[in-house]
Amino acid sequence: MQNNVRPADMKRINIPELAEAFIAEQVKEVREQVGDRKVLLALSGGVDSSVVAALLIKAIGKQLVCVHVNHGLMRKGESEQVIEVFRNQLDANLIYVDATDRFLDLLAGVDEPERKRKIIGGEFIKVFDEEARKLEGIDFLAQGTIYPDILESDGVKAHHNVGGLPEDMQFELVEPVRLLFKDEVRVVGKALGLPVSMVERQPFPGPGLGVRCLGAITRDRLAALRESDAILREEFAKAGLAEQVWQFFTVVPDMRATGVRDGKRAYDWPVIIRAVNTVDAMTATVPEIAWSVLMTITDRILKEVPSVCRVLYDLTPKPVGTIEWE
Numbered sequence: 001m002q003n004n005v006r007p008a009d010m011k012r013i014n015i016p017e018l019a020e021a022f023i024a025e026q027v028k029e030v031r032e033q034v035g036d037r038k039v040l041l042a043l044s045g046g047v048d049s050s051v052v053a054a055l056l057i058k059a060i061g062k063q064l065v066c067v068h069v070n071h072g073l074m075r076k077g078e079s080e081q082v083i084e085v086f087r088n089q090l091d092a093n094l095i096y097v098d099a100t101d102r103f104l105d106l107l108a109g110v111d112e113p114e115r116k117r118k119i120i121g122g123e124f125i126k127v128f129d130e131e132a133r134k135l136e137g138i139d140f141l142a143q144g145t146i147y148p149d150i151l152e153s154d155g156v157k158a159h160h161n162v163g164g165l166p167e168d169m170q171f172e173l174v175e176p177v178r179l180l181f182k183d184e185v186r187v188v189g190k191a192l193g194l195p196v197s198m199v200e201r202q203p204f205p206g207p208g209l210g211v212r213c214l215g216a217i218t219r220d221r222l223a224a225l226r227e228s229d230a231i232l233r234e235e236f237a238k239a240g241l242a243e244q245v246w247q248f249f250t251v252v253p254d255m256r257a258t259g260v261r262d263g264k265r266a267y268d269w270p271v272i273i274r275a276v277n278t279v280d281a282m283t284a285t286v287p288e289i290a291w292s293v294l295m296t297i298t299d300r301i302l303k304e305v306p307s308v309c310r311v312l313y314d315l316t317p318k319p320v321g322t323i324e325w326e
């Protein structure tokens, strides 16, 4: 039975030396728990699952089987980074499933936000389950459960995230970062050699770009969303804002606006920039971004993203507006 209570005298892991000691201890524990058996992990590329993957690769190498499901709603370059880091650099046993068409076909015409979330979450479990059943001799399931998950939701990882355990699958759990807070997980991730862009990632909802491509998702708007989001992230990073702003992304509504392009009238999509600062995501403020940065982003989106004719900056604090648009 694993211990799910953080000991009162447990040191905060805030320096590399403490992270090294934690890693050594977990490697030993995982080896004792798992022996020569196999462990399965759903690797989304988020901070928690990536750190667990790196830790388990160190402990048990190829006995860990990672499954990365690309639901087609990832940000630009994210699935590619998972493959590059885990398969190419860390030599992980990684199964990559491109399920884009499955998800987008199921979501076609669905415009109600909670239904979209349910479909994405449900399909994710189905795809993961199908992959797991193809594998033989798996006894353990690793999860990136962290301490706030235990405190807030009875130990169920990311209650509002996609993923989770297929219900009839009886695996023993391996949860090596379950007693850590998020900032500690990041320190451990860095000590394990994961790229900073992976361990310092801003929060990204489980349903991914699915809740930022408003209304019924279409492939053209999803492409505009992915490209504009990549431009925003690039320009925020260049301006030194990536570390200062808690969460930032673009949104593409399901409503057209008029414009003129090459002397002709266009009827294209708007892109909304959303940027917020917050401590706990319950309330949020909107940072004042330099006009020059906003103009550079606007120019680039209008030049580089086809079918976008307008760029807006959302000034709404939470409350009243939530951080996401759906």
Ligand code: XMP
Residues within 6 Å of the ligand: 117, 158, 160, 161, 162, 203, 204, 205, 206, 207, 247, 281, 318, 321, 322, 323, 324, 325, 326
């Ligand atoms: P809201 O929009 O409620 O967002 O102000 C608060 C934080 O939660 C994230 N968020 C989600 N995360 N699945 C997730 O894993 C979801 O369905 C979801 N909806 C919102 C949001 O990005 C913000 O950080």
